[in-house]
Amino acid sequence: MNDTRTLALIDDLLAASSETSCVESNALIHQDMTITGAGPSIELFSNRLEITNPGKPLVSPNRFIDSPPRSRNEALAAFMRRMKLCEEQGTGIDKVVAAVELYQLPPPDFRAQEGGIEATCAVLFAPRRFAAMTVEERVRACYQHAVLKFVNGGLMKNSSLRTRLGIDTRNAAQVSQVIRRARDRQLIKIADPERPQSGYVPFWA
Template sequence: MGTTFNPELAKASGKNKMPLITFLDKFVDPRLSLKWHSITINSKKVVCLVIDVSFVNIPISFKGGKYIRSGSSVESLSMFHEKERALWASFESSKFELEIAKRNVSIEDIKRLLDIDFYVEKRIDFENENLLTNLLDDHIIEQSGNKFNITNLGAYTLAKNMRDFNNLTNRTLRIIKYDGTKHLDPVTFDRSGMLGIANGFNNIILNIMSLIKYHEDYSSGIRVDIPEFPLIAIRELVANTLVHQDFTINGTRPKIEIFNNKIELYNPGAPLIETNRFLDSEPKSRNNELADLLHKLGVVESRGNGIGRVVDSLESAQLPAMSIIVKGAQDTIVTLRQQKKFNDMTITEQD
Protein backbone atom coordinates (compact mmCIF):
# COMPACT_ATOMS: atom_id res chain seq x y z
CA MET A 1 0.00 0.00 0.00
CA GLY A 2 2.90 2.39 0.75
CA THR A 3 2.81 5.37 3.10
CA THR A 4 2.96 9.15 3.12
CA PHE A 5 4.48 9.18 6.64
CA ASN A 6 7.49 11.48 7.09
CA PRO A 7 9.23 11.16 10.47
CA GLU A 8 10.93 14.54 10.04
CA LEU A 9 7.55 16.28 9.80
CA ALA A 10 5.42 14.02 12.02
CA LYS A 11 4.00 15.39 15.27
CA ALA A 12 3.23 13.49 18.47
CA SER A 13 -0.36 13.32 19.61
CA GLY A 14 -1.42 15.56 22.49
CA LYS A 15 -1.90 19.24 23.15
CA ASN A 16 1.63 20.43 22.39
CA LYS A 17 2.00 18.60 19.05
CA MET A 18 5.71 18.17 19.72
CA PRO A 19 7.80 16.93 16.77
CA LEU A 20 7.80 13.12 16.94
CA ILE A 21 11.59 12.75 16.98
CA THR A 22 11.96 15.32 19.77
CA PHE A 23 9.08 13.66 21.66
CA LEU A 24 10.80 10.26 21.56
CA ASP A 25 14.15 11.74 22.63
CA LYS A 26 12.50 13.44 25.59
CA PHE A 27 10.31 10.66 26.99
CA VAL A 28 12.14 7.42 26.15
CA ASP A 29 14.81 6.42 28.69
CA PRO A 30 17.57 5.52 28.10
CA ARG A 31 17.86 7.60 24.93
CA LEU A 32 18.00 5.34 21.91
CA SER A 33 19.79 5.62 18.61
CA LEU A 34 16.84 5.84 16.20
CA LYS A 35 17.50 5.83 12.48
CA TRP A 36 14.67 6.37 10.00
CA HIS A 37 15.04 5.07 6.44
CA SER A 38 12.69 5.67 3.51
CA ILE A 39 12.84 3.23 0.61
CA THR A 40 10.71 2.58 -2.44
CA ILE A 41 9.38 -0.89 -3.26
CA ASN A 42 7.28 -1.38 -6.38
CA SER A 43 6.84 2.41 -6.62
CA LYS A 44 5.52 2.48 -3.05
CA LYS A 45 7.16 4.40 -0.19
CA VAL A 46 8.14 2.32 2.86
CA VAL A 47 9.53 3.87 6.07
CA CYS A 48 11.75 1.71 8.29
CA LEU A 49 12.80 2.49 11.86
CA VAL A 50 16.13 0.94 12.96
CA ILE A 51 16.72 0.90 16.73
CA ASP A 52 20.25 0.23 18.01
CA VAL A 53 19.86 -1.58 21.33
CA SER A 54 23.42 -2.92 21.52
CA PHE A 55 24.20 -0.65 24.49
CA VAL A 56 20.87 -1.01 26.30
CA ASN A 57 21.28 -2.78 29.64
CA ILE A 58 18.06 -1.84 31.45
CA PRO A 59 14.39 -2.09 30.44
CA ILE A 60 13.40 0.85 28.25
CA SER A 61 10.84 3.15 29.85
CA PHE A 62 8.40 5.65 28.37
CA LYS A 63 7.42 8.62 30.54
CA GLY A 64 8.79 6.72 33.55
CA GLY A 65 6.75 3.56 32.92
CA LYS A 66 7.96 0.17 31.67
CA TYR A 67 5.65 -1.85 29.44
CA ILE A 68 5.38 -5.25 27.80
CA ARG A 69 3.12 -6.62 25.07
CA SER A 70 0.56 -9.16 26.23
CA GLY A 71 -1.35 -10.54 23.25
CA SER A 72 -2.67 -7.57 21.32
CA SER A 73 -2.46 -5.14 24.24
CA VAL A 74 0.35 -3.30 26.04
CA GLU A 75 0.51 -3.77 29.82
CA SER A 76 2.69 -2.53 32.67
CA LEU A 77 5.78 -4.69 33.08
CA SER A 78 5.23 -4.71 36.87
CA MET A 79 2.16 -6.92 36.34
CA PHE A 80 4.31 -9.76 34.97
CA HIS A 81 6.88 -10.64 37.63
CA GLU A 82 8.32 -13.71 35.91
CA LYS A 83 8.76 -11.87 32.62
CA GLU A 84 10.36 -8.97 34.47
CA ARG A 85 12.85 -11.31 36.17
CA ALA A 86 13.66 -12.94 32.82
CA LEU A 87 14.15 -9.52 31.25
CA TRP A 88 16.57 -8.42 33.97
CA ALA A 89 18.47 -11.69 33.56
CA SER A 90 18.87 -11.00 29.85
CA PHE A 91 20.73 -7.78 30.65
CA GLU A 92 23.46 -9.48 32.66
CA SER A 93 26.85 -8.97 31.09
CA SER A 94 28.07 -12.35 32.35
CA LYS A 95 29.04 -13.21 28.81
CA PHE A 96 31.85 -10.66 29.08
CA GLU A 97 33.17 -12.33 32.22
CA LEU A 98 33.26 -15.71 30.49
CA GLU A 99 34.84 -14.49 27.27
CA ILE A 100 38.47 -15.46 26.72
CA ALA A 101 41.32 -13.15 27.75
CA LYS A 102 44.14 -15.52 26.72
CA ARG A 103 43.96 -18.82 24.84
CA ASN A 104 45.90 -22.09 24.88
CA VAL A 105 47.96 -21.63 28.03
CA SER A 106 49.64 -24.27 30.15
CA ILE A 107 49.48 -24.74 33.92
CA GLU A 108 52.84 -22.98 34.13
CA ASP A 109 51.48 -20.06 32.08
CA ILE A 110 48.47 -19.78 34.40
CA LYS A 111 50.74 -19.57 37.45
CA ARG A 112 52.93 -17.00 35.70
CA LEU A 113 50.03 -14.79 34.58
CA LEU A 114 47.64 -15.10 37.52
CA ASP A 115 48.24 -14.65 41.26
CA ILE A 116 47.49 -18.25 42.17
CA ASP A 117 49.15 -17.88 45.59
CA PHE A 118 46.61 -15.17 46.48
CA TYR A 119 43.79 -17.36 45.16
CA VAL A 120 44.93 -20.37 47.22
CA GLU A 121 45.32 -18.26 50.37
CA LYS A 122 42.02 -16.39 50.14
CA ARG A 123 39.61 -18.81 48.43
CA ILE A 124 36.90 -19.99 50.82
CA ASP A 125 36.84 -23.80 51.26
CA PHE A 126 39.87 -24.24 49.01
CA GLU A 127 41.23 -27.78 48.73
CA ASN A 128 44.87 -27.72 47.69
CA GLU A 129 44.82 -31.01 45.84
CA ASN A 130 42.02 -29.74 43.62
CA LEU A 131 43.54 -26.50 42.29
CA LEU A 132 42.48 -27.08 38.68
CA THR A 133 38.99 -28.15 39.72
CA ASN A 134 38.55 -24.98 41.76
CA LEU A 135 39.86 -22.78 38.95
CA LEU A 136 37.51 -24.44 36.48
CA ASP A 137 34.51 -24.31 38.84
CA ASP A 138 35.12 -20.62 39.52
CA HIS A 139 35.27 -19.89 35.74
CA ILE A 140 38.79 -18.50 36.09
CA ILE A 141 39.94 -20.87 33.36
CA GLU A 142 38.29 -23.27 30.94
CA GLN A 143 39.56 -26.48 29.39
CA SER A 144 40.79 -26.25 25.79
CA GLY A 145 42.01 -29.65 24.64
CA ASN A 146 45.22 -30.41 26.50
CA LYS A 147 45.58 -26.75 27.50
CA PHE A 148 43.44 -24.03 29.03
CA ASN A 149 41.94 -20.62 28.30
CA ILE A 150 42.02 -17.82 30.87
CA THR A 151 38.66 -16.06 31.04
CA ASN A 152 38.14 -12.31 31.40
CA LEU A 153 36.89 -13.10 34.90
CA GLY A 154 40.14 -14.81 35.84
CA ALA A 155 42.35 -12.14 34.32
CA TYR A 156 40.35 -9.18 35.65
CA THR A 157 40.41 -10.48 39.21
CA LEU A 158 43.81 -12.17 39.52
CA ALA A 159 46.21 -10.75 36.90
CA LYS A 160 49.77 -10.17 38.07
CA ASN A 161 50.16 -7.59 35.32
CA MET A 162 47.11 -6.40 33.39
CA ARG A 163 49.35 -5.51 30.45
CA ASP A 164 49.46 -9.25 29.72
CA PHE A 165 45.76 -8.98 28.78
CA ASN A 166 45.41 -6.27 26.16
CA ASN A 167 41.60 -6.31 26.10
CA LEU A 168 41.41 -5.50 29.82
CA THR A 169 43.99 -2.76 30.37
CA ASN A 170 41.40 -0.03 29.79
CA ARG A 171 39.02 -1.62 32.31
CA THR A 172 41.20 -1.14 35.39
CA LEU A 173 40.36 1.35 38.12
CA ARG A 174 41.81 4.84 37.75
CA ILE A 175 42.47 7.03 40.81
CA ILE A 176 42.96 10.80 40.44
CA LYS A 177 43.76 13.30 43.21
CA TYR A 178 43.19 17.05 42.66
CA ASP A 179 44.79 19.75 44.77
CA GLY A 180 41.56 21.70 45.07
CA THR A 181 37.82 21.32 44.71
CA LYS A 182 37.42 21.38 40.91
CA HIS A 183 38.54 19.40 37.87
CA LEU A 184 40.55 22.41 36.70
CA ASP A 185 42.77 22.29 39.79
CA PRO A 186 46.26 20.70 39.60
CA VAL A 187 46.44 16.90 39.54
CA THR A 188 48.82 15.50 42.16
CA PHE A 189 48.14 11.78 41.62
CA ASP A 190 46.88 9.90 38.56
CA ARG A 191 47.30 6.15 38.39
CA SER A 192 45.50 3.16 36.90
CA GLY A 193 45.79 -0.26 38.50
CA MET A 194 47.84 -2.97 36.84
CA LEU A 195 46.91 -5.83 39.17
CA GLY A 196 43.69 -7.80 39.15
CA ILE A 197 40.94 -6.21 41.19
CA ALA A 198 40.99 -9.04 43.76
CA ASN A 199 44.72 -9.38 44.44
CA GLY A 200 45.08 -5.60 44.01
CA PHE A 201 42.06 -4.55 46.08
CA ASN A 202 43.94 -3.78 49.29
CA ASN A 203 46.44 -1.66 47.33
CA ILE A 204 43.53 0.31 45.85
CA ILE A 205 42.16 1.03 49.32
CA LEU A 206 45.58 1.93 50.73
CA ASN A 207 46.16 4.38 47.86
CA ILE A 208 42.81 6.08 48.43
CA MET A 209 43.24 6.28 52.20
CA SER A 210 46.72 7.79 51.74
CA LEU A 211 45.29 10.56 49.56
CA ILE A 212 42.44 11.76 51.80
CA LYS A 213 42.73 14.14 54.75
CA TYR A 214 43.04 13.07 58.39
CA HIS A 215 42.36 14.95 61.60
CA GLU A 216 43.86 14.39 65.03
CA ASP A 217 41.69 13.10 67.86
CA TYR A 218 42.82 13.10 71.52
CA SER A 219 39.54 12.05 73.17
CA SER A 220 41.10 8.77 74.37
CA GLY A 221 44.10 10.56 75.89
CA ILE A 222 46.44 9.65 73.05
CA ARG A 223 46.67 10.96 69.51
CA VAL A 224 44.62 9.05 66.94
CA ASP A 225 44.55 10.05 63.27
CA ILE A 226 40.97 9.82 61.99
CA PRO A 227 40.38 9.70 58.21
CA GLU A 228 37.98 12.25 56.79
CA PHE A 229 35.95 9.42 55.25
CA PRO A 230 35.38 6.07 57.01
CA LEU A 231 37.45 3.13 55.74
CA ILE A 232 34.37 0.88 55.64
CA ALA A 233 32.53 3.34 53.38
CA ILE A 234 35.48 3.53 51.00
CA ARG A 235 35.86 -0.28 50.86
CA GLU A 236 32.18 -0.93 50.21
CA LEU A 237 31.78 1.79 47.58
CA VAL A 238 34.95 0.81 45.71
CA ALA A 239 33.79 -2.82 45.70
CA ASN A 240 30.37 -1.75 44.40
CA THR A 241 31.99 0.38 41.70
CA LEU A 242 33.98 -2.60 40.45
CA VAL A 243 31.32 -5.30 40.82
CA HIS A 244 28.38 -3.43 39.30
CA GLN A 245 30.09 -1.81 36.31
CA ASP A 246 28.59 -2.46 32.90
CA PHE A 247 31.18 -4.26 30.78
CA THR A 248 29.10 -3.78 27.64
CA ILE A 249 29.96 -0.06 27.63
CA ASN A 250 33.20 0.62 25.79
CA GLY A 251 35.53 3.60 26.09
CA THR A 252 35.06 4.11 29.83
CA ARG A 253 36.40 2.61 33.04
CA PRO A 254 35.68 2.78 36.79
CA LYS A 255 37.25 5.90 38.25
CA ILE A 256 37.72 7.57 41.62
CA GLU A 257 38.37 11.30 41.85
CA ILE A 258 39.55 12.74 45.16
CA PHE A 259 39.13 16.46 45.84
CA ASN A 260 39.91 18.49 48.95
CA ASN A 261 36.24 18.44 49.96
CA LYS A 262 34.78 15.27 48.45
CA ILE A 263 35.31 11.92 46.73
CA GLU A 264 33.51 10.94 43.52
CA LEU A 265 33.27 7.32 42.40
CA TYR A 266 32.37 6.75 38.73
CA ASN A 267 30.83 3.46 37.71
CA PRO A 268 30.18 2.70 34.01
CA GLY A 269 26.49 1.90 33.55
CA ALA A 270 23.21 2.60 35.30
CA PRO A 271 22.17 0.66 38.43
CA LEU A 272 19.67 -2.16 37.98
CA ILE A 273 17.44 -0.88 40.78
CA GLU A 274 16.17 2.61 41.56
CA THR A 275 18.70 4.57 43.63
CA ASN A 276 16.11 5.40 46.30
CA ARG A 277 15.50 1.66 46.83
CA PHE A 278 19.13 0.62 47.43
CA LEU A 279 18.54 -0.09 51.11
CA ASP A 280 15.31 -2.09 50.93
CA SER A 281 15.47 -3.88 47.55
CA GLU A 282 16.79 -7.34 46.80
CA PRO A 283 20.30 -6.98 45.33
CA LYS A 284 20.64 -7.30 41.56
CA SER A 285 23.99 -7.75 39.87
CA ARG A 286 24.72 -7.70 36.16
CA ASN A 287 28.00 -9.51 36.89
CA ASN A 288 27.03 -12.52 38.99
CA GLU A 289 30.20 -14.53 38.37
CA LEU A 290 32.37 -11.55 39.34
CA ALA A 291 30.34 -10.87 42.50
CA ASP A 292 30.43 -14.55 43.51
CA LEU A 293 34.18 -14.88 42.97
CA LEU A 294 34.99 -11.69 44.90
CA HIS A 295 32.85 -13.03 47.75
CA LYS A 296 34.76 -16.34 47.73
CA LEU A 297 38.03 -14.38 47.84
CA GLY A 298 36.90 -12.23 50.77
CA VAL A 299 36.92 -8.95 48.84
CA VAL A 300 33.19 -8.44 49.39
CA GLU A 301 31.08 -9.83 52.21
CA SER A 302 27.58 -11.24 51.97
CA ARG A 303 25.79 -9.67 49.05
CA GLY A 304 23.14 -7.03 49.57
CA ASN A 305 24.10 -5.20 52.78
CA GLY A 306 27.08 -3.10 51.66
CA ILE A 307 25.10 0.11 51.16
CA GLY A 308 23.66 -0.25 54.66
CA ARG A 309 27.16 -0.35 56.11
CA VAL A 310 28.09 2.76 54.11
CA VAL A 311 25.07 4.66 55.44
CA ASP A 312 25.78 3.59 59.04
CA SER A 313 29.45 4.56 58.83
CA LEU A 314 28.65 8.00 57.38
CA GLU A 315 26.08 8.64 60.10
CA SER A 316 28.54 7.57 62.81
CA ALA A 317 31.14 9.96 61.38
CA GLN A 318 28.50 12.72 61.23
CA LEU A 319 29.04 13.13 57.49
CA PRO A 320 26.40 14.15 54.93
CA ALA A 321 24.49 11.35 53.21
CA MET A 322 26.12 10.18 50.00
CA SER A 323 24.61 11.40 46.76
CA ILE A 324 23.97 9.11 43.79
CA ILE A 325 23.52 10.55 40.31
CA VAL A 326 22.68 8.41 37.29
CA LYS A 327 23.58 9.87 33.90
CA GLY A 328 21.41 7.98 31.45
CA ALA A 329 22.73 4.48 30.78
CA GLN A 330 26.38 5.50 30.78
CA ASP A 331 27.45 6.51 34.29
CA THR A 332 26.58 6.27 37.95
CA ILE A 333 28.38 8.78 40.20
CA VAL A 334 28.49 8.35 43.98
CA THR A 335 29.75 11.35 45.96
CA LEU A 336 30.97 11.53 49.55
CA ARG A 337 31.33 15.03 50.98
CA GLN A 338 33.31 16.28 53.96
CA GLN A 339 31.72 17.17 57.26
CA LYS A 340 29.41 20.18 57.23
CA LYS A 341 27.33 22.00 59.74
CA PHE A 342 23.78 20.69 59.64
CA ASN A 343 22.40 24.05 58.49
CA ASP A 344 24.85 24.04 55.56
CA MET A 345 23.69 20.64 54.27
CA THR A 346 21.22 20.21 51.44
CA ILE A 347 17.95 18.46 52.22
CA THR A 348 19.28 15.31 50.50
CA GLU A 349 22.45 15.32 52.60
CA GLN A 350 20.42 15.71 55.81
CA ASP A 351 18.33 12.56 55.07
Protein backbone atom coordinates in the same frame (compact mmCIF):
# COMPACT_ATOMS: atom_id res chain seq x y z
CA MET B 1 38.01 19.72 60.40
CA ASN B 2 41.63 19.10 59.34
CA ASP B 3 42.66 17.04 56.30
CA THR B 4 43.95 14.15 58.44
CA ARG B 5 40.59 13.77 60.21
CA THR B 6 38.71 14.03 56.90
CA LEU B 7 40.86 11.29 55.32
CA ALA B 8 40.32 9.11 58.40
CA LEU B 9 36.56 9.47 58.02
CA ILE B 10 36.78 8.59 54.34
CA ASP B 11 38.77 5.47 55.26
CA ASP B 12 36.03 4.47 57.70
CA LEU B 13 33.34 5.00 55.07
CA LEU B 14 35.18 2.94 52.49
CA ALA B 15 35.75 0.19 55.04
CA ALA B 16 32.03 0.26 55.84
CA SER B 17 31.17 -0.51 52.23
CA SER B 18 32.71 -3.95 52.75
CA GLU B 19 34.61 -5.24 55.72
CA THR B 20 37.00 -7.32 53.62
CA SER B 21 37.32 -5.57 50.26
CA CYS B 22 38.50 -2.44 48.57
CA VAL B 23 35.92 -0.23 46.93
CA GLU B 24 37.45 -0.84 43.49
CA SER B 25 36.42 -4.52 43.66
CA ASN B 26 32.84 -3.54 44.42
CA ALA B 27 32.85 -1.10 41.51
CA LEU B 28 34.06 -3.80 39.11
CA ILE B 29 31.28 -6.15 40.20
CA HIS B 30 28.63 -3.58 39.34
CA GLN B 31 30.23 -2.26 36.16
CA ASP B 32 28.29 -2.64 32.90
CA MET B 33 30.83 -4.59 30.85
CA THR B 34 28.89 -3.99 27.62
CA ILE B 35 29.89 -0.30 27.67
CA THR B 36 33.27 0.11 25.99
CA GLY B 37 35.73 2.93 26.43
CA ALA B 38 34.86 3.54 30.08
CA GLY B 39 35.56 2.00 33.45
CA PRO B 40 35.02 2.64 37.15
CA SER B 41 36.31 6.03 38.30
CA ILE B 42 37.20 6.96 41.88
CA GLU B 43 38.04 10.63 42.39
CA LEU B 44 39.03 12.26 45.68
CA PHE B 45 38.45 16.01 46.03
CA SER B 46 39.00 18.30 48.99
CA ASN B 47 35.34 18.13 49.98
CA ARG B 48 34.01 14.89 48.51
CA LEU B 49 34.72 11.43 47.12
CA GLU B 50 33.05 10.49 43.82
CA ILE B 51 32.67 6.91 42.58
CA THR B 52 31.34 6.59 39.03
CA ASN B 53 30.55 3.30 37.35
CA PRO B 54 29.49 2.74 33.70
CA GLY B 55 25.91 1.55 33.33
CA LYS B 56 22.45 2.52 34.53
CA PRO B 57 21.64 1.38 38.08
CA LEU B 58 19.65 -1.85 38.23
CA VAL B 59 17.30 -0.25 40.77
CA SER B 60 16.26 3.35 41.37
CA PRO B 61 18.98 5.22 43.32
CA ASN B 62 16.50 6.14 46.06
CA ARG B 63 15.97 2.41 46.68
CA PHE B 64 19.65 1.46 46.99
CA ILE B 65 19.41 0.99 50.76
CA ASP B 66 16.40 -1.32 50.89
CA SER B 67 16.40 -3.21 47.59
CA PRO B 68 17.41 -6.89 47.57
CA PRO B 69 20.97 -7.40 46.28
CA ARG B 70 21.35 -7.58 42.50
CA SER B 71 24.66 -8.15 40.78
CA ARG B 72 25.28 -7.13 37.21
CA ASN B 73 28.19 -9.60 36.96
CA GLU B 74 27.20 -12.62 39.03
CA ALA B 75 30.12 -14.85 38.03
CA LEU B 76 32.64 -12.12 38.88
CA ALA B 77 30.86 -11.42 42.17
CA ALA B 78 30.96 -15.11 43.12
CA PHE B 79 34.66 -15.33 42.23
CA MET B 80 35.54 -12.22 44.26
CA ARG B 81 33.56 -13.55 47.20
CA ARG B 82 35.62 -16.76 47.11
CA MET B 83 38.77 -14.60 46.98
CA LYS B 84 37.43 -12.70 50.03
CA LEU B 85 37.35 -9.43 48.07
CA CYS B 86 33.63 -8.86 48.62
CA GLU B 87 30.74 -10.18 50.71
CA GLU B 88 28.08 -10.60 48.00
CA GLN B 89 25.43 -9.81 50.61
CA GLY B 90 24.13 -6.54 49.17
CA THR B 91 24.59 -4.62 52.43
CA GLY B 92 27.40 -2.30 51.36
CA ILE B 93 25.21 0.77 50.88
CA ASP B 94 23.48 0.17 54.22
CA LYS B 95 26.83 0.12 56.00
CA VAL B 96 28.03 3.27 54.26
CA VAL B 97 24.86 5.20 55.16
CA ALA B 98 25.06 3.90 58.75
CA ALA B 99 28.67 5.13 59.01
CA VAL B 100 27.67 8.50 57.54
CA GLU B 101 24.95 8.83 60.17
CA LEU B 102 27.32 7.82 62.96
CA TYR B 103 29.65 10.69 62.05
CA GLN B 104 26.73 13.05 61.29
CA LEU B 105 28.05 13.74 57.79
CA PRO B 106 26.06 15.13 54.85
CA PRO B 107 24.07 12.30 53.24
CA PRO B 108 25.59 10.43 50.29
CA ASP B 109 24.21 11.33 46.89
CA PHE B 110 23.36 8.31 44.75
CA ARG B 111 22.29 9.20 41.24
CA ALA B 112 21.94 7.93 37.70
CA GLN B 113 24.06 9.90 35.27
CA GLU B 114 22.51 10.33 31.83
CA GLY B 115 23.70 11.96 28.63
CA GLY B 116 26.70 10.55 26.84
CA ILE B 117 27.73 7.36 28.65
CA GLU B 118 25.13 6.21 31.16
CA ALA B 119 26.62 5.72 34.59
CA THR B 120 25.86 5.30 38.27
CA CYS B 121 27.44 7.84 40.58
CA ALA B 122 27.89 7.83 44.36
CA VAL B 123 29.21 10.91 46.15
CA LEU B 124 30.45 10.92 49.76
CA PHE B 125 30.91 14.33 51.34
CA ALA B 126 33.41 15.74 53.81
CA PRO B 127 32.11 16.87 57.23
CA ARG B 128 29.72 19.84 57.30
CA ARG B 129 27.43 20.99 60.08
CA PHE B 130 23.67 20.98 59.65
CA ALA B 131 23.65 24.76 59.15
CA ALA B 132 25.93 24.37 56.14
CA MET B 133 23.85 21.64 54.48
CA THR B 134 21.59 22.54 51.58
CA VAL B 135 17.83 21.99 51.76
CA GLU B 136 18.24 19.07 49.35
CA GLU B 137 20.84 17.46 51.58
CA ARG B 138 18.70 17.86 54.68
CA VAL B 139 15.71 16.24 52.98
CA ARG B 140 17.87 13.46 51.55
CA ALA B 141 19.33 12.80 55.00
CA CYS B 142 15.81 12.57 56.41
CA TYR B 143 14.72 10.07 53.76
CA GLN B 144 17.83 7.92 54.10
CA HIS B 145 17.45 7.91 57.88
CA ALA B 146 13.83 6.77 57.57
CA VAL B 147 14.87 3.98 55.18
CA LEU B 148 17.73 2.81 57.39
CA LYS B 149 15.47 2.76 60.44
CA PHE B 150 12.79 0.83 58.57
CA VAL B 151 15.09 -1.87 57.14
CA ASN B 152 16.43 -2.40 60.67
CA GLY B 153 12.95 -2.85 62.09
CA GLY B 154 12.46 0.63 63.55
CA LEU B 155 10.74 3.92 62.85
CA MET B 156 12.17 7.35 62.34
CA LYS B 157 11.28 9.75 65.13
CA ASN B 158 11.91 13.47 65.50
CA SER B 159 14.44 12.66 68.20
CA SER B 160 16.34 10.10 66.11
CA LEU B 161 16.57 12.49 63.16
CA ARG B 162 17.74 15.28 65.48
CA THR B 163 20.55 13.02 66.69
CA ARG B 164 21.43 11.97 63.15
CA LEU B 165 21.67 15.62 62.00
CA GLY B 166 23.52 16.78 65.11
CA ILE B 167 20.87 19.37 66.00
CA ASP B 168 20.77 20.71 69.54
CA THR B 169 17.61 20.06 71.57
CA ARG B 170 16.98 23.81 71.72
CA ASN B 171 16.65 23.85 67.93
CA ALA B 172 14.27 20.90 67.66
CA ALA B 173 11.92 22.98 65.48
CA GLN B 174 14.47 22.66 62.67
CA VAL B 175 13.90 18.90 62.65
CA SER B 176 10.16 19.37 62.24
CA GLN B 177 10.84 21.64 59.29
CA VAL B 178 13.02 19.02 57.59
CA ILE B 179 10.39 16.32 58.17
CA ARG B 180 7.68 18.57 56.78
CA ARG B 181 9.69 19.16 53.60
CA ALA B 182 10.33 15.42 53.20
CA ARG B 183 6.60 14.74 53.61
CA ASP B 184 5.72 17.50 51.14
CA ARG B 185 7.95 15.75 48.61
CA GLN B 186 6.25 12.45 49.43
CA LEU B 187 9.48 10.78 50.48
CA ILE B 188 8.23 9.77 53.93
CA LYS B 189 4.85 9.24 55.58
CA ILE B 190 3.41 8.75 59.06
CA ALA B 191 3.77 5.11 60.08
CA ASP B 192 0.28 4.91 61.58
CA PRO B 193 -2.22 7.60 60.47
CA GLU B 194 -4.30 6.91 63.58
CA ARG B 195 -1.27 7.62 65.77
CA PRO B 196 0.45 10.73 64.37
CA GLN B 197 3.24 10.48 66.97
CA SER B 198 4.08 6.89 66.01
CA GLY B 199 6.97 7.89 63.77
CA TYR B 200 7.73 7.92 60.06
CA VAL B 201 8.49 5.38 57.34
CA PRO B 202 9.64 5.69 53.71
CA PHE B 203 6.95 6.43 51.12
CA TRP B 204 7.10 2.89 49.72
CA ALA B 205 6.65 1.12 53.08
